[in-house]
Amino acid sequence: MTSALIDIRHATAEDAPALAAVREEAWRATYQGLIPHITLQQMIASHTPGWWEKLLRMGASVLLLDFDGQTQGYATYGRSRHGPAGYEGEIYELYLMPVYQGAGLGRQLFEAARRELGRRNLQGLVVWSLRDNEQACAFYEALGGQPGGTAIERLGGERLERIAYLWP
Numbered sequence: 252m253t254s255a256l257i258d259i260r261h262a263t264a265e266d267a268p269a270l271a272a273v274r275e276e277a278w279r280a281t282y283q284g285l286i287p288h289i290t291l292q293q294m295i296a297s298h299t300p301g302w303w304e305k306l307l308r309m310g311a312s313v314l315l316l317d318f319d320g321q322t323q324g325y326a327t328y329g330r331s332r333h334g335p336a337g338y339e340g341e342i343y344e345l346y347l348m349p350v351y352q353g354a355g356l357g358r359q360l361f362e363a364a365r366r367e368l369g370r371r372n373l374q375g376l377v378v379w380s381l382r383d384n385e386q387a388c389a390f391y392e393a394l395g396g397q398p399g400g401t402a403i404e405r406l407g408g409e410r411l412e413r414i415a416y417l418w419p
């Protein structure tokens with residue numbers, strides 16, 4: 252999992268502040284203009300370092316991507332919660348700091364999370380993305396994901412469509 256500058260590793264409770272910081276910056280950059288402002292603020296504010304610490308202490312699966320010793324991205328994953336039948340694994344969240352996007356790191360993090368799900372014998376993978384998040388949709392399609400259903404999410408009074416990308 253390690254190369255000279257890039258290290259993909261399992262997060263521990265000590266990583267909670269870094270996770271909160273990466274999520275805040277990545278979510279702001281990704282969802283400003285897509286998710287109504289106040290709702291986005293609330294969705295960012297809810298994931299404090301304390302929230303992450305509790306999640307990690309409960310045993311959640313979180314991979315971090317460190318670049319030159321600094322956390323610049325993360326993926327959370329586990330058993331699928333809302334996926335179609337037959338798709339047992341899910342990557343719940345996959346986020347990189349904006350300046351680290353577009354350089355192949357997302358692919359590395361995605362593949363690492365996928366391998367971890369495979370090790371747990373979870374068959375098939377689903378990842379949900381907002382349809383309006385064109386970057387994420389293009390990324391999942393480039394990685395071979397097949398659109399396999401949609402769902403409507405109500406956020407701040409708006410109806411936003413989510414797409415399920417599937418890997419058998």
Ligand SMILES: CC(C)(COP(=O)(O)OP(=O)(O)OC[C@H]1O[C@@H](n2cnc3c(N)ncnc32)[C@H](O)[C@@H]1OP(=O)(O)O)[C@@H](O)C(=O)NCCC(=O)NCCS
Pocket residue numbers: 277281345346347348351352353354355356357358359379380381384385386387389390391393394
């Ligand atoms: C989505 C995200 C994780 C992708 O990671 P990344 O490091 O930027 O993507 P990579 O450089 O690894 O790209 C992998 C492939 O996706 C393609 N891709 C990535 N972004 C793309 C875009 N905006 N348009 C077209 N293709 C794109 C790349 O061309 C590459 O394909 P290739 O290997 O065939 O050339 C990252 O950009 C990110 O964190 N975005 C903001 C948060 C987000 O939207 N997360 C997903 C929420 S569902």
